[in-house]
Amino acid sequence: MSLISRMGNGIMAESTDINLPRAHQARFPNRCVVCSHDNPASHVKLVTGTLGWWTWLLWCWGKPFIVQAPACRGCAWKLQAWRFINLFMTIAIALVAVWLVWPYFKDSVPRSLHALAMMGLALVCLLPQIVFEVFFARPFDVTAYSESVDYEFTSEDYAIDFAMLNLDAKHVKINGEIVQS
Numbered sequence: 483m484s485l486i487s488r489m490g491n492g493i494m495a496e497s498t499d500i501n502l503p504r505a506h507q508a509r510f511p512n513r514c515v516v517c518s519h520d521n522p523a524s525h526v527k528l529v530t531g532t533l534g535w536w537t538w539l540l541w542c543w544g545k546p547f548i549v550q551a552p553a554c555r556g557c558a559w560k561l562q563a564w565r566f567i568n569l570f571m572t573i574a575i576a577l578v579a580v581w582l583v584w585p586y587f588k589d590s591v592p593r594s595l596h597a598l599a600m601m602g603l604a605l606v607c608l609l610p611q612i613v614f615e616v617f618f619a620r621p622f623d624v625t626a627y628s629e630s631v632d633y634e635f636t637s638e639d640y641a642i643d644f645a646m647l648n649l650d651a652k653h654v655k656i657n658g659e660i661v662q663s
């Protein structure tokens with residue numbers, strides 16, 4: 483997620499983000515997105531929600547965006563498991579916050595602020611996980627916005643090759659800087 487990788491700038495495991503229009507059919511170098519092995523035998527399919535400021539406020543994800551990238555069979559599996567565990571942890575932590583921790587706070591918060599306080603509490607409980615993600619960035623991830631998509635790579639070489647292959651897109655941004663528009 484680019485907000486998180488931006489927070490992580492200068493710490494470590496910084497990812498290189500390539501931003502392309504959502505409508506653009508992205509082309510990938512013929513290398514595994516996880517281990518950079520040449521000519522991987524299979525693909526990894528990532529499904530992601532559309533991220534906006536409302537994601538945190540409403541706890542819902544917009545129209546799903548699907549991207550298919552080359553990956554070895556083992557790497558594809560590993561990446562999916564990684565994402566699944568992450569999603570599972572997010573949901574589990576949020577539930578724990580709301581069901582187990584919330585009752586202790588409930589009485590000291592005015593009724594009209596309950597919904598807001600609950601979200602804030604869940605967010606605070608999620609902070610350790612966000613920090614974890616900054617330090618252990620996944621080799622490849624996507625964040626979809628309503629008009630564009632961030633393709634995030636921990637390998638800078640791979641990211642640059644990817645950007646070069648997609649120069650025909652309406653715009654190409656590398657870490658927020660426009661290289662093609």
Ligand SMILES: [Zn+2]
Pocket residue numbers: 514515516517518519522553554557
């Ligand atoms: Zn691989």
